[in-house]
Amino acid sequence: MSLSSLRAAVVGLGVGEKLAESLAAHPDCELVAICDFDEVKLARVAARFPSARSTVQAEAVLADPAIDLVCIASYDDHHFSQTMLALEHGKHVFVEKPFVLRESEAVAVRDALRAQQGPRLSSNLILRESPRFTDLRRRIGAGDLGQIYHLEGDYKYGRLHKLLEGWRGKLEYYSVVHGGGVHIADLLMWLAGDRIVEVHAVGNAIAGEGSGFGNFDNVTSVVRFAGGATGKIGVNFGCVFPHFHSLACFGTRATFMNGTNHAQLYTSRDPERAPMIIDTDYPGTHKGDLLPGFVDAILGRGEPEVSESNVFDSLAVCFAIERSAHGGLPVKVDYIWDQR
Numbered sequence: 001m002s003l004s005s006l007r008a009a010v011v012g013l014g015v016g017e018k019l020a021e022s023l024a025a026h027p028d029c030e031l032v033a034i035c036d037f038d039e040v041k042l043a044r045v046a047a048r049f050p051s052a053r054s055t056v057q058a059e060a061v062l063a064d065p066a067i068d069l070v071c072i073a074s075y076d077d078h079h080f081s082q083t084m085l086a087l088e089h090g091k092h093v094f095v096e097k098p099f100v101l102r103e104s105e106a107v108a109v110r111d112a113l114r115a116q117q118g119p120r121l122s123s124n125l126i127l128r129e130s131p132r133f134t135d136l137r138r139r140i141g142a143g144d145l146g147q148i149y150h151l152e153g154d155y156k157y158g159r160l161h162k163l164l165e166g167w168r169g170k171l172e173y174y175s176v177v178h179g180g181g182v183h184i185a186d187l188l189m190w191l192a193g194d195r196i197v198e199v200h201a202v203g204n205a206i207a208g209e210g211s212g213f214g215n216f217d218n219v220t221s222v223v224r225f226a227g228g229a230t231g232k233i234g235v236n237f238g239c240v241f242p243h244f245h246s247l248a249c250f251g252t253r254a255t256f257m258n259g260t261n262h263a264q265l266y267t268s269r270d271p272e273r274a275p276m277i278i279d280t281d282y283p284g285t286h287k288g289d290l291l292p293g294f295v296d297a298i299l300g301r302g303e304p305e306v307s308e309s310n311v312f313d314s315l316a317v318c319f320a321i322e323r324s325a326h327g328g329l330p331v332k333v334d335y336i337w338d339q340r
């Protein structure tokens with residue numbers, strides 16, 4: 001039976017607080033529960049959403065039959081078990097990126113989704129909501145850039161302290177590629193309308209040297225798309241630079257370059273001809289912007305912006321980059337979602 005409204009919950013109230021705002025604002029969604037094992041944070045956020053039940057026990061929310069949708073915004077190493085529990089209880093899941101840490105976990109989530117059949121799953125690949133990038137995608141779709149033959153994106157984190165001093169660096173396993181590169185992998189494939197089939201990556205850990213963080217904090221990968229375009233994905237957590245998503249998109253008719261003040265669209269090779277200035281908002285997003293569309297999709301009103309295959313495919317590229325950076329060889333992307 002299709003639903004006319006949803007009862008939703010949020011687990012983890014960092015970025016999850018933004019998700020809660022978005023759910024509470026949806027006319028056909030009721031925020032019924034919030035959860036954080038940090039009692040101080042829980043109490044602060046609970047005061048903003050007095051009609052939602054508050055709990056420190058994630059399991060109480062993930063297994064509650066009165067909840068239809070859970071948004072999982074806990075630490076990365078909790079995403080897999082929490083997603084599996086929610087799916088086991090037939091819930092729709094919106095899980096923060098990276099939705100899992102390992103390929104074997106992605107396979108298990110895929111199998112659980114297929115076994116359950118009903119639940120939908122999406123993830124917060126929020127750059128798709130940035131007006132700067134939706135504008136670019138519209139221009140690409142209209143043919144303004146001609147045929148796209150090369151795309152480059154860099155996730156410049158600009159918050160090294162959060163990696164080295166916060167929970168990320170304390171996890172048993174953390175990958176900056178999974179945590180940040182996934183946004184760029186998704187963005188490039190969404191813009192190109194094509195999938196990355198092969199990657200070749202290198203990495204280092206110079207910026208965070210001596211911190212005890214056990215993985216690369218800087219990774220760069222060249223990539224090849226199925227249709228022949230080339231690209232580059234950079235994940236730079238050490239940069240002395242504010243948080244920024246560099247993007248350059250090269251077509252046969254024009255070149256787009258994102259900048260910190262505005263973007264530029266070059267339609268000529270003549271150095272005397274000024275590029276067009278594109279000043280659409282960047283990033284210009286609220287972290288809950290993908291949720292209204294996901295709620296609507298669950299209610300049978302269209303498809304979500306970020307589908308299950310988008311969630312799996314973007315992380316599949318990251319798994320390949322991580323493997324290549326450590327193994328030193330090119331790696332073909334293994335598209336887990338495609339496999340039956």
Ligand SMILES: NC(=O)c1ccc[n+]([C@@H]2O[C@H](COP(=O)([O-])OP(=O)(O)OC[C@H]3O[C@@H](n4cnc5c(N)ncnc54)[C@H](O)[C@@H]3O)[C@@H](O)[C@H]2O)c1
Nearest residue numbers: 012013014015036037038058073074075076078096097124
């Ligand atoms: N999509 C995006 O743009 C974006 C931006 C920021 C963070 N994130 C993701 O969101 C997740 C959380 O990151 P953050 O920056 O909000 O961290 P944060 O430390 O600000 O907040 C996380 C909160 O979750 C709580 N928490 C963690 N595990 C929990 C559990 N098992 N049960 C109950 N509470 C739990 C913590 O106490 C904390 O309050 C991460 O996966 C991160 O990658 C995504």
